[in-house]
Amino acid sequence: MISLKGISLFIIVLLLMGWKSSCLLTTPEKETDPLMLSCQKFATLYQSIGDSTITPDSAATAFKELFRELRQQTYTFRPACLQEVDSGFIFPVRGYYPQSSIGGRGKGYRPDGFDFFDSRVRKSHPAHDLFIRDRNNDAIDDVRCEHVDVLAFTGGFVLGTRENWTPDSQWRGGNCIWVYNPCLESLFYYAHNHTIDVKPGQWIKPGEILGKMGRTGFNAYPPRSTTHLHFMQLKITEEGLPVPVDPYRQLLEARVVDWE
Numbered sequence: 432m433i434s435l436k437g438i439s440l441f442i443i444v445l446l447l448m449g450w451k452s453s454c455l456l457t458t459p460e461k462e463t464d465p466l467m468l469s470c471q472k473f474a475t476l477y478q479s480i481g482d483s484t485i486t487p488d489s490a491a492t493a494f495k496e497l498f499r500e501l502r503q504q505t506y507t508f509r510p511a512c513l514q515e516v517d518s519g520f521i522f523p524v525r526g527y528y529p530q531s532s533i534g535g536r537g538k539g540y541r542p543d544g545f546d547f548f549d550s551r552v553r554k555s556h557p558a559h560d561l562f563i564r565d566r567n568n569d570a571i572d573d574v575r576c577e578h579v580d581v582l583a584f585t586g587g588f589v590l591g592t593r594e595n596w597t598p599d600s601q602w603r604g605g606n607c608i609w610v611y612n613p614c615l616e617s618l619f620y621y622a623h624n625h626t627i628d629v630k631p632g633q634w635i636k637p638g639e640i641l642g643k644m645g646r647t648g649f650n651a652y653p654p655r656s657t658t659h660l661h662f663m664q665l666k667i668t669e670e671g672l673p674v675p676v677d678p679y680r681q682l683l684e685a686r687v688v689d690w691e
């Protein structure tokens with residue numbers, strides 16, 4: 432015969448088990464944050480495109496799905512984002528004036544043939560290279576004798592970063608940063624950095640320090656290359672696909688942030 436004490440003990444054990452399992456279900460972990468999940472999806476997709484382990488069609492489908500979610504996740508941030516955009520853009524290279532820093536007076540921008548989903552396509556350059564004074568190509572400013580800050584052109588959400596580039600790596604962008612701006616519905620790409628100071632999942636303000644300029648990347652590393660920041664804007668279409676847009680005029684009009 433089961434005693435009353437035994438039944439009570441059984442009930443207590445059941446309650447404790449229930450409490451434990453409900454804790455396991457409700458304990459928030461980083462991976463359950465929808466925005467962090469989007470960062471993870473982007474990292475996986477970007478890696479697969481770079482490694483050519485996904486077909487361009489499949490990559491485009493995954494990208495559209497990711498940005499459909501990201502638009503919803505960042506919708507509430509749009510009013511604050513619009514205010515920031517209204518107050519203007521920041522030139523991404525600290526202490527440099529656009530006219531002297533933008534390569535080829537804007538003629539370096541060549542969007543034809545660009546395909547975000549096919550890493551084998553290499554002829555286009557839908558970006559501006561922003562140069563610094565660095566005659567000996569050591570990534571250190573010749574006048575200031577220090578690394579140059581990469582500043583956020585506009586605010587947004589750090590969707591992805593890639594670090595720990597080494598000279599034997601095939602990564603073209605080297606240490607790079609992807610920022611999504613929800614009201615411009617654009618991705619901003621900052622490549623060839625020396626170091627990166629932001630993390631995926633972080634919200635940043637215009638002019639915030641993203642990292643230091645460098646010479647990382649397959650083509651940026653060799654001595655023939657002049658130290659520069661590769662800066663690209665990709666507008667996300669209604670359909671959710673990335674299309675290059677030329678930010679030259681905005682770069683020319685951007686506010687210059689002086690050395691500290």
Ligand SMILES: [Zn+2]
Pocket residue numbers: 556558559560660661662
């Ligand atoms: Zn470039």
